[in-house]
Amino acid sequence: MEAAMDLMRRIPPNQSEMALSALLSLLPHHSADLLSQVDQPLQVFFDEESGKEFIQCEYNRDADSYRSPWSNKYHPPLEDGSIPNPQLRELEVEANDIFAVYRDQYYEGGVSSVYMWEDDNHGFVACFLIKKDGSKKAHGRRGYLQEGSWEAIHVIEVGIEDEGAAHYCLTSTVMLSLTTENKPSGTFNLSGSIRRQMSMDLSTEEGHLCNMGKMIEEMEGKLRNSLDQVYFGKTREMVCTLRPPPEVIQHRMPES
Amino acid sequence: MADGSEEEIGEKQKKEIAKWFLANAPAGEIQYVAKDVRSILGDDEIYEMAAEEAFPPYNKAHLITLELPDRSGDIIISTFGEVDMCNYLDPRTAQVATVDHVKQVCTKVRAATDDELPSPYIEEFRDALDVELCKYVDEAYPKGICAVYCTKGKDVEGPGSDFEFSVVISASKLSPQNFCNGSWRSIWTIEFKDDLQVVELSGKLQVGAHYFEEGNVQLDSNNDCKDSTMMQAPEDCAVAITTMIRDHEAEYTASLEASYLKLPDTTFKDLRRKLPVTRTLFPWHSTLQFSLNRDITKELGIEK
The missing domain is CATH 3.30.1140.60 (F-actin capping protein, alpha subunit)
Structure with a gap:
């Protein structure tokens, strides 16, 4: 498993789907571990009944069917597919509606889905998903990207309420790829994935949704910032090290 | 599963x-x-x-580079210098190195045979270009290695025939302890066309970088370019060709930098904004009202 995880951080992120399926066929007995530790690209499916798109992932899968958060039905239809209890489903419906507004304000497009299920410790788990195609031909408003995808997976474990507070543990992954093509600069692609965790004990006065939403918003901001400043910044530094821009060479000259 | x-x-x-x-x-x-x-x-x-x-x-x-066993320098492994699967020509030192591909080391080296080397006429052009190119690579790449191969017409004895060179530049910086690796590769094909008295260049430039501390982010960029100049004496050709390579590679470096500068506020914005369109954090505290007015919310979602 350790070797498999090391491979996943070396293989180009835009090849991760292929890498995962290769690992699954080499290590069939680790498939459960692999599927839980390696985030897979999100697929979008159209729910005809509600006329809306929803995201498929491990968290809304039962057998070979996926549950739509809008209609609460499985596609393709599944007789006894597991569904959240009525109380949790109510929260799920509300979360989907609000998260769609959040998504639209930050992403100006894209698709989002929220899934919830009870966990073994009498609390519950919520999974917030966003998929955005920011390419010119899709939802890229400014038209800078030949290809651009952003996928965010936020899984929050919520403990049982105790004296008006609850423990929240958030694990977030962002996977992205962006490609620009210009005449003098050729093709420029950056792709990557990072995962971070954050735990908090919060008062439930304003409700779970408010707490989870704030955590996700803060986390997404952090992830976006570190991708931009740290991760992209490091690759930019590398380019400058390989072939320094002219001003750097001039600075270097007097020393040598 | x-x-x-x-x-x-x-x-x-x-x-x-x-x-x-x-x-x-x-x-x-x-x-x-x-x-x-x-x-x-x-x-x-x-x-x-x-x-x-x-x-x-x-x-x-x-285009990995390996140290020659006699420590006389580094050799670039490329298809242009391939004698057979395990033997590669180093045109500058006129040597052929035997390579263990899997271990990525040079095991031995021998002098190249006359058959493996170009004619004196071609060598004059090749060597002149190699000298100019080395000056440029030393100056522009802190860790660059280059080679000039004759890839067509190596037995041409004098004016009247076409020939072709392949120039490769390879620079890499590996610092696994800092979770960061990168490489620059340029391949230039240089055609000397006798009938038109022109020299045509076409280049493929490729840059990759990988940063993987608690994540996995990779840059993959490449660019093709073309240029041409007049056929001249070997030294003059060498200077003209090197100038063109320098200009194109400098332009590409500048455009990479420009792509990076555009990222935070333009390119990246098409994926996710830093702040919502409203320029304030999302009003989660008023979500209760949101859900009470679910219809309005839905409308909002459609309008935006």
């Missing part, structure tokens, strides 16, 4: 998967990938077969 059909795959398929991982290793990381692949396979025989097939094309495609 794992259904019956996936349980056992054949040895041939395992080897192909191992080769795929090796071929997709970022610059300078194939040995790390090899270690992982070997342990996942748990079968040294399959691993060795896969490595045998995957390393040579990787080494050539990545």
Whole structure:
């Protein structure tokens, strides 16, 4: 498993789907571990009944069917597919509606889905998903990207309420790829994935949704910032090290 | 999850998967990938077969540089200098090095035979370009290595025939302790056309960078360019060609920098904004009202 995880951080992120399926066929007995530790690209499916798109992932899968958060039905239809209890489903419906507004304000497009299920410790788990195609031909408003995808997976474990507070543990992954093509600069692609965790004990006065939403918003901001400043910044530094821009060479000259 | 059909795959398929991982290793990381692949396979025989097939094309495609056993310098492994699978010409020192692809080392070196080297007429052009190019590479790349190969018409004895050179520049910076590796590769094809008295250049530039501390982010960029100049005496040709290479590579470096500068506020914004369109954090505290006015919310979602 350790070797498999090391491979996943070396293989180009835009090849991760292929890498995962290769690992699954080499290590069939680790498939459960692999599927839980390696985030897979999100697929979008159209729910005809509600006329809306929803995201498929491990968290809304039962057998070979996926549950739509809008209609609460499985596609393709599944007789006894597991569904959240009525109380949790109510929260799920509300979360989907609000998260769609959040998504639209930050992403100006894209698709989002929220899934919830009870966990073994009498609390519950919520999974917030966003998929955005920011390419010119899709939802890229400014038209800078030949290809651009952003996928965010936020899984929050919520403990049982105790004296008006609850423990929240958030694990977030962002996977992205962006490609620009210009005449003098050729093709420029950056792709990557990072995962971070954050735990908090919060008062439930304003409700779970408010707490989870704030955590996700803060986390997404952090992830976006570190991708931009740290991760992209490091690759930019590398380019400058390989072939320094002219001003750097001039600075270097007097020393040598 | 794992259904019956996936349980056992054949040895041939395992080897192909191992080769795929090796071929997709970022610059300078194939040995790390090899270690992982070997342990996942748990079968040294399959691993060795896969490595045998995957390393040579990787080494050539990545233009890896190896130290010559006599420490006289580094040799670039490229298809242009390939004598056979394990032997590569170093045109500058007129030597042929024997290479162990999987270990990525040079095991021995011998003087090149006359058959392997260009005619004196061609060598004059080649050597003049090599001298100019080395000056440029030393100045522009802190760790760059270059080579000039004659890839067509090496036996041409004098004016009246076409010939072709391939120029390669390879620079890499590996610092695994800082979770960061990168490589620059340029391949220039230079055609000397006797009938038109022109020299035509076409270049393929490729830059890759990998940063993987608590994540995995990679840059993959490439660019093609073309240029031409008049046929002149060897020294003048060398200066003109090197100037063109320098200009195109400087322009490409500048455009990469420009792409990076555009990222935070323009390009990246098409994926996710820093702040919502409202320029304030999302009003989660008023979500109760949101859900009470669900219809309005939905409308909002459609309008934006």
